[in-house]
Amino acid sequence: MVKILIIGAGRSTVSLIDYLLKNSAANDWKITVADVDIKLAEEKVANHPNGKAMSFDIKNEEKRRLVIIEHDLIISMLPAFMHGDVARDCVEFGKHIATASYVSADMKALDNEAKKKNIILLNECGLDPGIDHASAMKLIDEIKHQGGEILSFKSYCGGLVAPESNDNPWGYKFSWNPRNVILAGQGTAQYLNDGELKFIPYNRLYTQNDFIEMDGYGKFDAYANRDSISYIDSYGLQSIKTMVRGTLRQYGYCKAWNVFVKLGLTDDTSMITNTDKLTYTSLLASFLPPAKGNLKERLKTLMGTGWDSEIEKQMDYLELFSDKKITISQGTPAHLL
Structure with a gap:
């Protein structure tokens, strides 16, 4: 039996927990959902026979370490700044860890030790970052295989509302922590445009945006993510002239x-x-x-x-x-x- 621990039972975990529980019997998985709010964890588990809810405070080091050591795979759905302690415990105890967050300095610092212990530190495996990487690399590899050269790369992604559910003037609904939506884009966005490094400070981010037209769905706002430059090497695009990764929102969202x-x-x-x-x-x-x-x-x-x-x-x-x-x-x- 493989014991999987999910830390955090917020909005972003709904599909993940549902998928793991539905497939737990066929794969011999035991799922533990841990959250500081036990009622929230219990709601997600919904009395499933292969699931267990647990009250869990990430700041309680003794309990955190005891719980982690009892599981085989740790999925941290905590806010990004909280992954560090969990990841360090996982590497110490030889446990695999997955997060949907960007690779942090904490994660990078653990890379060599994790490799020595043959432990997976899997990050950026959500929608954005995550699925967007997979779709990008599929296109990039296909173009290179055909002998093509990529001079410009622009990728936009967003948790958009399905048309049939788009019933408010913002064209947006919370599918993750509302606080993260409020704080999105803070910092200075950097990208490459025609070989020139460009910066957009936060106070201009929502006015210095592009518009993307998608067949059958209309027009969308697109604003630059914080760091497009670091993905040039990751994507193998060292000769690229334009490199932009950005976020999509309903048309009119950025102006408001x-x-x-x-x-x-x-x-x-x-x-x-x-x-x-x-x-x-x-x-x-x-x-x-x-x-x-x-x-x-x-x-x-x-x-x-x-x-x-x-x-x-x-x-x-x-x-x-x-x-x-x-x-x-x-x-x-x-x-x-």
Whole structure:
């Protein structure tokens, strides 16, 4: 029997847990789903005979190590910054680990020791990064096999809403941690364009974007990912002139999201206290410079040409112009959003 431990039972794990449980009997798998929220883990396991839910705090080093040593494969679905401790335990105890996150400095540091112990450290095996790598390499290898030369490579990917379920003005629904959506794109994006290294700082990311037209599905926004350059070697494209990896969103998403960026509502570094005394309307107002007019008029003045009726609908949908109370007592702007 192969014992598989899944750490984290959030939104991104639904299909993974369902797949493993459905195939557990045929493959002689025993699945443990561990999360700090035991009820969430229990919901995912749903009393399956080959599944077990467990309360699990990643900061409890003693229990973490005891649980890891009891399993053969560890799948960490934690936030990326939490993988390090799990990975170090896995290498120490000779356990394979898989994550959907980008390869971090922590993972790279463990590479040599893992190879010596014949342990797999499998990263970037989600949708993006993951499936996009597989589809990219299929095309790249086919072109090279036919004697072709690749001068420009552009790859865009996004967790888009199925057309039949696209029923809100943002054209987006949470399929992963909402906090990660709020923080997406922070940092400086870098890519190669006609042989020239280009940078897009966060404050311009959602305005300096492309538009992608897909047959049968219409137009989409596309903005650059944080690091396209590091994949030049990984993809074997050392002679490439243009290299861009990016994210897809519904057309109009970027222009609306830029409102939050310009206001400062995606900041995750400063703490605001006594927020349970605020409404979302008063929170928005507090981030606007002094001016005459109602909230929408002031916001329109701030955004200038970056405001239109569609953006107003998107903000209305989020109830940001309502008297809805904020229910937490403190948090960063990003947390409150």
